[in-house]
Amino acid sequence: MAKMNLLQAINSALDLAMAKHDNVYSFGEDTGGFGGVFRATSGLTEKYGKHRNFNTPLVEQGIIGFANGLASQGSYAVAEIQFGDYIFPAFDQIVNESAKFRYRSGNEFDVGGLTIRTPYGGGIAGGHYHSQSPEAYFAHTPGMKIVTPRNPYEAKGLLLSAIFDKNPVLFMEPKRLYRASTGEVPEEEYTIPLGKADVVKEGTDITVLGWGAQMEMTEKAVEKAEEDGVSCEVIDLRTILPWDVETVTQSVLKTGRLVISQEAPITGGFASEIAATVQDKCFLYLESPIARVSGIDVPYPLCHEKEYMADHLKIYEAIKRSMNY
Amino acid sequence: MAKMNLLQAINSALDLAMAKHDNVYSFGEDTGGFGGVFRATSGLTEKYGKHRNFNTPLVEQGIIGFANGLASQGSYAVAEIQFGDYIFPAFDQIVNESAKFRYRSGNEFDVGGLTIRTPYGGGIAGGHYHSQSPEAYFAHTPGMKIVTPRNPYEAKGLLLSAIFDKNPVLFMEPKRLYRASTGEVPEEEYTIPLGKADVVKEGTDITVLGWGAQMEMTEKAVEKAEEDGVSCEVIDLRTILPWDVETVTQSVLKTGRLVISQEAPITGGFASEIAATVQDKCFLYLESPIARVSGIDVPYPLCHEKEYMADHLKIYEAIKRSMNY
Amino acid sequence: MAKDKKHNTEIVTKPQWFDGESVTIPMLQILKEDGSFHKGADMPEYDKDLIVKIHDTMQFIRTLDERMIAAQRQGRISFYLASRGEEAESVASAAALDDGDMIMGQYREQGALAYRGFTVEQFMNQLFSNEKDLGKGRQMPVHYGCADLNFMTISSPLGTQIPQATGYAFGQKMDKTGKCTICYFGEGAASEGDFHAALNMASVYKVPVIFFCRNNGYAISTPSQGEQYGGDGIAPRGIGYGMKTIRIDGNDVFAVLRATQEARRLAVEENEPVLIEAMSYRMSGHSTSDDPTGYRTREEEDDWKVKDPLDRLQKWMMNEGWLDKDHVEEHHAEVKAKVLAALKEAEKVPAPHIDELINDVYDEPTPLLKEQLEELKEHIRKYPDAYPKTSGRID
Amino acid sequence: MAKDKKHNTEIVTKPQWFDGESVTIPMLQILKEDGSFHKGADMPEYDKDLIVKIHDTMQFIRTLDERMIAAQRQGRISFYLASRGEEAESVASAAALDDGDMIMGQYREQGALAYRGFTVEQFMNQLFSNEKDLGKGRQMPVHYGCADLNFMTISSPLGTQIPQATGYAFGQKMDKTGKCTICYFGEGAASEGDFHAALNMASVYKVPVIFFCRNNGYAISTPSQGEQYGGDGIAPRGIGYGMKTIRIDGNDVFAVLRATQEARRLAVEENEPVLIEAMSYRMSGHSTSDDPTGYRTREEEDDWKVKDPLDRLQKWMMNEGWLDKDHVEEHHAEVKAKVLAALKEAEKVPAPHIDELINDVYDEPTPLLKEQLEELKEHIRKYPDAYPKTSGRID
């Protein structure tokens, strides 16, 4: 065990993956010798050479196109998109290509070795284009997996699973927590299964669900609510696609109440999918409407960032509203 | 009035818009003299010249980038993307640029004159890449409007509204109905307001909601259900973003039941947003879970297209299930 | 990886403007339209077997195309797309490669696939989306793919395979396979952003990839000159990327062979990516959904008929004594019979089982997909007549 | 629209390979590093007023940059991005334009904006995201925009403005405005697919647009040569598009002026899109978030110091008697004082009202947005301390 922040945990996962197999490649804008603008890939060029960890030209559609080709050749392609906000030029290569590669070929070819890493999320005074949480844009795409960790331990275990998973994975890194979140992390390899939500805390009155950086907000809100005597079950979804319907519905069948929090704008966010599914599966058990605590429907703002965010106070209020319904 | 099919209605809207203002331009792949692969723009070059209706090079990101620039200059840019499945290379120009143009500039600049026309949807043996219904991919994007008509009359009125609306509009044309749907359409200009759903038929037992080509399936299903004695209220959403929460919730408050049908895969589809919102706003009035009848979570298939589609039989069954809950 | 070349910063003190005229890229032709060689032309490596195989494959593909267009007209398949006029490009370039080289096509390269040994039955199974189709009936006709033959499954979105080819070739280089990747695309697709990404990245990484642009004058109805691009075609772009580039007559089997052989050597031995622009003409409509009379003239089509790649090769082979009229006719009849027989066979093969609907979305179907499939089957059992393709053997 | 040029299909019978060496694009320089003119150089149109205005603007921007980097270090603003070393590019090119021409920048063209007359107060209001910011405090510092000055609001996604410039120029041409659009971007952004789309479309439509590539050697940490591209920079790509192209010394005010003046003439009078590649060096870090010592050497930076565009211009002006040390110092002191005063002022201006959060998403706020705002206000009223920027004047 060692104390690591979230960035170090990611770096450690990349390091172990590259040590394990010669054909694991890491690349993206500025990810080479410099180690990336957040330094997630630092040290990898020194260790594995400039053919294994390298810079790309500045073209996201090319990065993912190249990565798709490399993965289809049988290599492990770990591509970084510098900010989640800049993943959209690669949208076609992801939703039309990566996601459909195996299906359309009848399993003659696949890009299972593809992992796309990208820092996402707000709270860093980044405005429209350094703050977005684009998970929902991808979650409508059968064939993709989408994963996001809440802390260093989760980050390392989930990233190692993502890299060696037999499907293309979009791995979203909560950049607000890169240095802010620290914890004990094993130095050796370990994995956390994809597709399984994590019941972070058991409770009986209400289920509070989130993912990624939102978990920090959620846990703070829950602390406050528990002080009021509300017993909260807290779930980290971890894998957004395919999501763990079973764990979530089991919890709601028990508690009868659900609050979901997400960073992204509310309309069309992934919280809506969860709410739609849960109201269907738990209809007779629901004691109050499923609440979504979320960004509002505006481009991610700068000067009103604090007001915009789905912070712990808003989650706390939603818990209260749900309890008092 | 004249009998028109959906294509002719679109062509008529384009024609009137171009006649009305000199700075309405229509362009896209093969949309010039040839009139587009579906012939929606036919005759426009002859009438307005090759500078007003023209071919573009084969580059969707360029088409929308160009259109954004042209609209920001004050013109009306009506860009065609040949198939909805090929809109993804332009995703960045749409979600990061068109949608945020006005907001990010503090209203110094806008692309209100932009309209993106694209044929969408399945049922034409088009497989993965000539069948998709990508509305939900865009519906998570504040700043965009998304509109889809169900028949020729709606098509013309909504397209004219879209072209002259002061916001960027994605106008999705149900290609399965291009020639199949015909009806009486006024020859002169008229508009149908954006953002207002249409109560196609009033009823008291259940609300059945859809949009675009799905309305045909919905109406067939409702016919069958009414034969069983179920009184259905049928709503065509028409504008997907921003959607008419008021009309939909008013209807559900009355009927207590809701079936939503969409062509796209279920997970992350726009039906999920509607379900999430309606369960929140109508919680105490719901007599059964909100049902989503939808494509399943696979890339749009070819040989199993019939099985995949959210056809009238599946909608009918959902209505029955909801009634018998 | 990076090569350390300096920018040209030679100084001038008067503006020197460059434009399309600054470079003149001529076209390599070895076999003239009349079926004779240019004197003193640089010849590719070839022998009789090779040329006969090229010829027979070209003839096979042309016959297949004809028959399948007819089959589409009869409503037996939903869609088809012919390569008439461009057979030399795909067949002779495939002939210049090693069978272990990866082929990534756009959709009009059935010639390369046939050259690799895809059987007429395999073609048919794909075209009929039946359960023997390697692609499991999931994509439209002509979206072939075959891992055994190193032919990447075609995908409809244009241009996407170009940066993928760069990535694939990168893997081949790192794995020291001694193989390369060839990537075909049309001059229309070369307008996509993915083209730019791909060539630039290949030039930076110096990977063994051959970008083979089929410039056939049209992208559906859009003529290349002045509407697809304002410059002199695709080749001069290669210079911008600092990439080995050549323009060739795409209707000349020998020019295609010669250029692709050297391209492969450059790619594999020197890790030099290569751009080949082959000039040709799409003699059919874009596909069976298209009628070219709406946008081009008969004269123009006729101008190109005299340049036909198959006629040209046959003339030369006959002169050489490597082919006679009888062989041509016999072979044509034989192929036609095979195609028709395979067609009838493939038509009878049932559609893939409904379970295939959820396979291969992921390596394993997810719980949600299994649930969706079960619900669907339940529904089909209720309405078997509405789903005749699958209801017969749902359990 | 389409020009009817034919492909070059001159025939050769031996393969002729082209590559980056096939074209040599030299660099226009008029003012030497030592501050004297090249003999016999082609001069731009200029007079003393123009040069003084260029100089003063360059000096203003350099001072502004210095002060704001310092302000960022002090934590007074969150982010800044300097244009040190590249002031000649943006200022002298803006000086070659008409004020009615549209400017679309990447983010390092504060010089062009200052030249147009953006005031120090306007700069500050944007940098402090206060309620006087034309952009209503919605974007990060340096994302300026001003409709009155025909300076399109900067957006962070790279390359997106390039095809937009083509579209804007198309509108200018159709409206017979006699104006053009200039579009700035870095050599890094030129790798984006949007670059390819933009230049190709401009060449097809023949619109009055000037593509001005600032090749400053780096995209954040990525060096241009061999890692951003494998060819000789950006200029040779223009040839591929059949576009008028020139490479210039971006640190030479006179070369920038000369080339941009002619580019504007070509654009406006002949509807010829133009590509200018200006060679320069990003003398600061990429932004205040960056520390370049991690990826480049002191020597390299020093090599470029002697080419400094402002020093060079000042030397020449002093020789010419158009400038003296005193003016430089006085002007610097004056600008510094103005900047500091404006900074203090802007700091005090409150953030935009919370209602601005939902304005301008659409031309009118939707019912749902109004509802969301109301809920938010309710929440802020409950927890005013948690939202100090807005809770004070929420009603």
Ligand SMILES: Cc1ncc(C[n+]2csc(CCOP(=O)(O)OP(=O)(O)O)c2C)c(N)n1
């Ligand atoms: C991204 C994308 N946009 C549009 C299309 C529709 N489309 C199919 S083929 C075609 C023309 C392609 O022309 P070209 O690349 O020259 O190839 P050719 O058909 O001439 O062989 C178009 C526009 C597509 N398949 N993919």
Ligand SMILES: Cc1ncc(C[n+]2csc(CCOP(=O)(O)OP(=O)(O)O)c2C)c(N)n1
């Ligand atoms: C689409 C996109 N990808 C990545 C980034 C992150 N980014 C910001 S600036 C930059 C480097 C740009 O380099 P260049 O175009 O050469 O301009 P310069 O900074 O040198 O002026 C990068 C990678 C971005 N803003 N947009």
Ligand SMILES: [Mg+2]
């Ligand atoms: Mg073509």
Ligand SMILES: [Mg+2]
């Ligand atoms: Mg740069």
